[in-house]
Amino acid sequence: MLSLKNAHLSSGDPMKTVIKEPEPEMGVSHVSDETLRAFVGYHMKRAFNVVQTDLARTLKPFDLRMLTYTALVLIVDNPGLRQSQLADAMDVERPNLVVIIDELERRELIVRDRVPTDRRAYALKATLAGRQLCEKAVAAVTAHEQRLLENMDATTRDTVIAAMQLIQKSLSKG
Template identity: 40%
Template sequence: MPAQPRPSDEERDDTHAISDLEQFVGYNLKRAYVIVQADFRNALGQDSLAPRVFSALSLVVQFPHISQSKLARHLGIERSGLVAIVDELEGLGYLSRDTVPGDRRIQALVPTEKGRQAYAEALATVRAHEKALLADLTKEERRTLISLLRRIRVKGETE
């Protein structure tokens, strides 16, 4: 019996093959992040809050009078990198800067009513986006996923 010709690289169906890369947590996290971020932007709209701006607004709404330094630490970014985000939120009328009694060098960030309303609307949209994106996971699987990701994050933040 003559040997069958081998399919070319273009003809081979590798859609279900597992590559070495797929065995790495980092690779899967990055690919998942790209998908989540793209869906997030699609859900909120391209002209709406970027994920980093939404995150900052979330913390300002939940922790009114948070200092810029604390906000930067919560977000895991350099304080200098936070300036553009705070400027954007202030420009949108979503927060104001206030001095801290006893130390006028520190600026506290305070959400405006407009900021609280924008956050509430965005939060509802983000919750719906995650619910749809993770619809194939059970509630327990979603809790486990968040718990595992949080453990990785916390470990990385303490090192």
Template identity: 55%
Template sequence: MAKRQVREEAEPVAVSDAALTRFLGYHLKRAQTVLMGDMNAAIAPLGLRMITYSALAMVAENPGLRQSHLADALSIERPNLVVILDDLEERGLISRDRVPTDRRAYALMPTLAGRKLYEEATAAVAAHEARMLAGVSAEDRAAVLRVLGAIRHGKGGEEHG
């Protein structure tokens, strides 16, 4: 019988992305996508996504927080936060308590179940990130934080503009 042409798994076909790999932004975006997807998968069993976890974490660490302040802290729009908090509230993880001194506002409070799930999720995220960074030195991690901080806080981004 003729030697079967092995082509089973659609071999990747060499495409040079040298033009893009010279940019840190390219690596940044791709790594971010991978990490985000991985993290979401890690806490999906707990019924959380990264954005939900982030909100829960902020409430747990800043009890009494207002929604507008949380939205600012997470850099998301207020309307989009509403549905996230609706989810957390419906599942009994946080409560929206009326603020006596300002009855327009809600003081966000974690429930006992919320605190518990927050601890579990934090452990899961930490464990997963530790695995992802297992082979990375402490120096390299520190370097990454320096660089990401520089990017985020716009070194030379908008001078006198």
């Protein structure tokens, strides 16, 4: 919430908190976001930002980012996947996937196997090290997700997931 970011509302009982405000007669002491608050997209951006930040922190010990993590999981779960399929599945452009795959290959978490029947393509496969790192990372992300949802009931969670999928469907045809 925007309003909560203001010092006098940020934590504890506001009535008990005495904080110098920057000349309330001069500027604004309370930032109104009335217009923006009406939009779901606004709340999605703010929520996604904190999720992104927390996930990055979660994956840091494994030297993974959201994108390298997602790619690794999908390759582990789909041995033989091709780069174009992976790019499609991840909703990233083919050129942007190349550096992600480069990094995973350099760290020997996956291999690029040539496809004999189509020498243009690569079949992506996780190595043992890749599968092991993936397993640990998934466990960490599961813990991150539990933090994320600690005060949310299962019904709400399912509603949110369904809503996110609906939004994707509504806009991807526009």
